[in-house]
Amino acid sequence: MTESQIEPTKTVDARGAACPGPLMDLIGTVRDVDPGDVVLLLSDSDSSLTDVPEWVEKAGNELRAVDEGEDHHELYVEKV
């Protein structure tokens, strides 16, 4: 599935936030949504490309897609 086909339930715009801000913002949002919901994280911190997948795996959620961009990255996380 391509990123454009994934409809996020919520979007977390953490652009401008330094590590670990984007991950913490994502965790806080995943905490609030229901299982099956997809959270889109917008982050311009490269560390999100490593710490988000690590946390998603640890928490048993699913990383549906990652779109690495020049300005920012888009990570789609589904709460399982």
Place this chain on the structure above:
Amino acid sequence: MTEEIVIIGGGTGGSVLANDLAERLDEEIDSGDVQVTLINDGPDHVYKPVWLYIPFGLREPEDGRRPLRELVDNRIEIRQDRVTEIDTDAQQLATAERVSPTHYDHLVVATGSTLAPDEVPGLAAGGHDYYSEDGALALRDELLEFTEGHLVLSVIGSPHMCPAAPLEFVFMADDWFRKRGLREDIEITYTYPIDRVHGNPHIAEWAKPLLDEREINTETFFNGEEVDPDARTLRSMEGTEIDYDLLVSIPPHRGVELIEEAGLGDRGWVEVDKHTLEAEHADNVYALGDAAATGVPKAGSVAHYQAATIGQRLASKVRGQVPTAAYDGKTICFIETGMDAASFVEFDYQNPPSPVTPSEKIHWSKLAYNESYWLTARGLI
């Protein structure tokens, strides 16, 4: 016509700024060209770092309270009132005690943090904290009688006030139990939401070997999701469950509701330019300290330095000059590493922290600063 500067909140940021403005706008205030009003929902200024010492029987809540009127320049109007609404278009505030709205030309939001333990089921009933006066006193009752079992310190909320305080608490507890010959009967576990023991990687790298050396268990990627007070268990979003005998948590934090209602930012944190501290979603509004979403720690030193930036910018605006002062992210923090040793860090947006070797001298420096803090609140140091 008098130019109205209104500050909401009489904590470190609000008090230091009020005194800064009284000095900086000395002539304008005396001539009646400028009026500075500080609105606070109680009569006292509260110095929260004192709370860390209350559970260990070393301080009392009143050690961290002084009447605002004793600390703030007499030319600043102090109103004991609660702001209930901010209308950033009309530039006015609704308050609990007055029927007519309060106009402002410049508004500074310094409303701080509040605790939201109810966001985690069971936490309010099953956990203790030292991030409030009541919490610290209730924890003291438990801690002073705690002689065996599993003490769990869980950082659940982030961002939270004083990012060093969770590490300080477990370092102090470890040392305190050792000195009293109890440590062999007490297991200590420290949990943190991400994959290291502190949000700042440099502090995490420094702290992890110390935690290991002190035989303090660590659980990372642990985001507390539910507490069962009867079974005495804490379960994380990641599926880990920990049994506890005494749970000390850093609860979720929020700013005050009126910030979100005014469209200034989510969860009560005002979205600001991290250098000018001007609100992103309203004109003539600033935020500082915990209330400002700058990404730097929610710490008193931050509020202190940010107050100087806003003071300079406001003075420039009042005088029709271009404001040039900018906050550089400066943060300083003492970190207790036991009952008689501490480290110290200083950093900003460009320069990361590098904790110094813990020493008794730094510990006493921290205690000395805590005693002299009232001079900071007065705007003298």
